[in-house]
Amino acid sequence: MSKLVRRLRTLPLRSRIALLVAVAVAAAVAAVAVTCWFITRGQLYAQMDHDLHAQVGSLNQSRQVTAVLGCTSSSNQRGLPGPTIQLISADGRVCTWRGESTIPAQPSDIAVAEGTSKEALHTTDAENETAMRVLTVPFSFNDNPVKGGAVSIATPLDEITKPLTTLAWLLLAVGGVGVLGSTAAGLWIARTGLRPVDELTETVEHVARTEDLTVRIPVEGDDEIARLSESFNSMTASLASSRELQQQLIADAGHELRTPLTSMRTNIELLTRIEETGRTIPPEDRKALMASLKAQMTELAALIGDLQELSRTGLTGAEGPLKVVSLHDTVRSAIERARLRGPELTFASELAPWYVRSEPAALERAVVNLLDNAVKFSPEKGRVEVRLMRGTLTVRDHGPGIPDDELPYVFDRFWRSPTARALPGSGLGLSIVARTVEASGGQIALSTADGGGTVATLILPGAPTPPPEIP
Template sequence: MSGLLRRLRGLPLRSRLALLVAVAVAAAVAAVAVTCWVITSRQLYSQLDNDLRHQVGTVKWNQVATIATTCDNSDTNLRSLPGPTIQVIYTDGRVCTSPGDAEIPVQSSDLDVAKGSLPNSLHTTDDADSQAMRVLTVPIADGNGNQLRDVAVSIASPTAEVTNPLTTLAWVLLLVGGIGVLGATAAGLWIARTGLRPVDKLTETVEHVARTEDLTVRIPVEGDDEIARLSASFNSMTAALAASRELQQQLIADAGHELRTPLTSMRTNIELLTRSEETGRAIPPDDRKALMASVKAQMTELAALIGDLQELSRTGLSGSDGPLKVVSLHETVRAALERARLRGPELKIVSELAPWYVRAEPAALERAIVNLLDNAVKFSPQHGTVEVRLMRGTLTVRDHGPGIPADELPYVFDRFWRSPSARALPGSGLGLSIVARTVESYGGEVGLAAADGGGTVATMRLPGAPTPPPELP
């Protein structure tokens, strides 16, 4: 059985479908044919038995007497009586059969009828000529209607009247069923080929994509059935993969461009220092100090850029390394404010924080808030004020800097995008992009807008989470 299943699994899908259709049709045809044959057989045998019962009623006493008186007469001129075979049975086992008919073997049930212990007997047996006969045995009455004792009469008809039509019917059912199964197999194969043609197209497309890595291929979607849905899903998948590849290539190109600037500057400064050592021409102390400060600044910028790229490339696009937890947003903002004050000690940072809890990864959430505050610190004027407010899950960070032009607002969260006016300031152009991806991964939203009276206001909204139970002392 297992070997047969393995062979079936090795067949093509269309062959398995055609075989399944053929087996199903064959089983249905066989069930219908057997049912039809059984019902017909019962009907024909029932009709034969009814005919025998009817013929028993037509048997006359003089016919029985004639059979009994000629039982030992070997005169071949005697003609057999018309109708079925009639046989007189005695309790001692003797029989007298209608002239010209073969003797029918006596059954015990026939003797019971002759003895009066059984009202009638109906059975099938072979006569002396090996012909199958249907036999009905009943008691017999004389001419005055008195039932005779120790004697019975049997009426028999050949079962060929039933078996011959049944044999013909069986051959007809077998022939018609065979033709039906073959037709169903051919139809199943045609239906399988027709139905699986879209699957073949999908398979060819997938193989083409796997072979050529061409993600621009699309499958035409026709209708709204399962195949159409599968094709639409495949098209969506390839479109997403193509977009992901394009974003990856763009990230690599942007990263290379951003890395080239600090590397070029570092190489230039290091070459100057190296040439000074090789030629023995000393660089003035002030210039040498400036070169070393520039190299250090470039290294710091390069390290920050690499760190931001690592944050941006983490799984889930949010930079989260662990499972989500219920985090107190107000405490996270308070910790980020301490770091922001260290980076802008000359600034005045005021805050109003109402309790709010969110579901997030603590380290990733704090990094996003720090980036948002760093942006405000970086663009705030010296001795300026940064206002931070958290109310009902909405965090606003307002600075009093030069602000962002309206035509640049749509691009502030793009990777590596930097305003032309901010090119000279430190940064990689990835901070706000990391903020946006982190907040969106937690189901929130973030945006920047021009503030009334000048400056920029950043707004971050995060959905709330159930308040965690207080810790036991």
């Protein structure tokens, strides 16, 4: 059985479907044919038994009963066509009055002759080996039983076996035609039903061979094949979008890296040329040149760090499992780090307790990026206002603000306002913030504050307060 199952698994899917359809139809046809044959057989036997009872009844009421009872040679009708009629005595002797041959008496027939049984009905073979249906009843005349004898009447079973044989061959022929037709229909159904799968397979092979993610499969209907086609189209669209994002990220990163590297190369070549020629430059110019190199290296390191952060968090997720995090403690820690970057600034904070479900390191980096953005654009001795109330964190600076036409682009990777290109930064900070907030199920937006400056609004859903730690 296991070998058969393994062999079936090696067949193509359409062949297996056709084979299963053929087997199912063959089983159904066989069950119907066998049932029909047995029902017909039962009906024919019932009709024959009814005819035998009718013939026995007419025999007992006819004038021929005396001849049968005497079973004399003068009244003997042996050799004549028709049912076989014979007399059976209580001692088992048989006297055939009409028919081709004598039918041996069975114990059930003798029991009827002895009067211990009302009738006997059975199938037997005569001397010429012809199958007979035999009915034995007590002999009577004018409804008066004749003791010590029984009369048997038998008819050949050819009247049943021949029609049954013809019916069996007919059912076999019809069933064979049905199985062949079902096999052909199964092949056609399998070929028609699997045509969308073949198209999907060809498309997948084409994509694997050419890496062309623009190919789409036509979707017809709303069945499982249509759902599979829609899923494949969605998958290829997502892959194409991911590839475009990767290519755009590589192009943007290359563009952003080219600027500090070009500036560093120019400064280093200038220092090398001065050393080779033995010239000297004023200390102030040398100090400015070295400061420029340091700033460019710092900018390059920051850009590489942001790229690494973006690669760890991916395009839409955080870098680690989500945990219940104290947002107010995270903001308080980020404010302390921001004070080091803007010691001349004043930080005003109002932090109410709030717990969120997020990745701790990514969330802290997002809040630090928001505060760094406020520090970078705040005027000298300016004021940064931080407020956390019921899951809404606002960070406001009093800088120049962001024009309304630039607000839709502030969270794009590597996007920098034309007025801020001279300031340090990679253009990835707010992009990292947006992706971290989205991964935590929150929202982030930047808008122009009343009275000038920019306000960043970060909303995060709350999480159950963690139980206090047991010392």
